[in-house]
Amino acid sequence: MHAQIITYQLNDISQAEYLKKMVEPDAPIIAEVKGLISKVWLADIEKNTFGGFYLWENKAAMEDFMNSDMVKAVVSRPFVKNVSSVDYEVNQSASLITRGIR
Secondary structure (H helix, E strand, O other): OEEEEEEEEEOOOOHHHHHHHHHHHHHHHHHOOOOEEEEEEEEEHHHOEEEEEEEEOOHHHHHHHHOOHHHHHHHOOOOEEEEEEEEEEOOHHHHHHOOOOO
């Protein structure tokens, strides 16, 4: 299992437009990505930082997603800037104890 945090900032777009142009249309597509266990959408409006916490079946699934046309399209949107991705191996034994995974 593999975890990933992707963050980005928004440029010249309101929250309502962001939700309508990115979150609402992208969420159903992301839900169907092969190897994705879950995505939690993140937002810190005061710091203009948004993104997601992704849980993947394995690192290969994450890498396939990161090399996909969808990710290329998202990062090329004029209102998305400063995209960052950090990934981690998941300690499954400890995560089971703390209910981080099932």
